Amino acid sequence: MDRAKASFLGRAALLSHLPPPLLSRAVQRTAPVRVRRRRELWRVGDPAEHLYFVRSGVVRVGMEIGQGHALTLRFHGKGDVCGEVGALEAALGTPAARHTDAVAHEELVVYALPIEELQLLLEGFPGVVAELAGLVSTRRREVELRLGGLPFSPVPCRVASALLQLVEPFGVRDSRGIIINLRLTHRELAGLVGSTRETVSAILSELRRAGVLQIEGKRVVLLDTDALQARAEPPG
Template identity: 35%
Template structure:
């Protein structure tokens, strides 16, 4: 386990290294193959998870079967923490994008830990606030930003979390299908593919299999506004 990556999670940010390591040791490690569901929308919310390796997608399904991809999370990010502050059924489904390793902590154990380290609650609330802010920005984008702008913004967000320097650009291995990328943007696959093809034709990026290499982030930033 990459302890340095784990310590990036808001759960550990307020702790000294010794206390954080003790908490990690009290958590259970769980491994999931690609495409496995960790929990389903409506399931009881009884645990918090921190990703140590791989990616997890959070989504919802409408009554008529349509799917919406809300976010993609990677190493050092956590999910499932909402049930700690608001006990109830899960609001989303969590599914692995690729082979994934998580560490999990049951809510009862986490409440006991927070009672001894109340500063952790503030860090977790800050993490929830950041996710809420991203959600609100996404809702605003659906109303005020066209599809190419939303595509550019999604690519920049994925780059900030999963990008790696590559030749003259930034390689982003997002591991998403074309349909999942379209769900993340909130548009049809055809419209998103058209925007990606246009960006590629302009020389802003190079498309790959479940990846993209950003060559001109400045142009994408301007297009995302």
């Protein structure tokens, strides 16, 4: 058995409570998949055949919203599970196709667990059902809250909020503040907040002039998170 893979998957919240025989079987049935940057892990309409565990790199999950614009729903980094909605539907016997696109935002390695193996886990260990259903529910609620607020929240508030939400999964502290260790173009950040590149560029420039953040290449350094938090609050 690949010890590195076994150690990594054994720490995944979805699998960490499995009895050793079930965990060993899941590890053996899970295969590594490598995806080059900007290549697709899945597309809208693809059958949901695997549940994925991100070993390294970043996955961008989103959808096309017309006129060449893409809306980003979430970035998944190391240790995250992705493809959970379609995987759960398929494992429970509902014909499932992907509702989103998933693209390698950076060079990507994922471990792919076949749906058939997930079905066995769901049947043999109810804790996996609860863990996976909880993950689906939490992420769906987060997306619904964010999308529901788009028409009512000014774009500067959405940009500030999006940057703050990237702190937990991708933030690295240094002497200046917090580096968002995720390469983001202005267009990609616009896709995350449902706006245009031009608008987001103007907002970032204003935040930089105000000393709230600075830009290093395609990475953002948050210099004053309190000021950013204040800007994330819609005017009352």
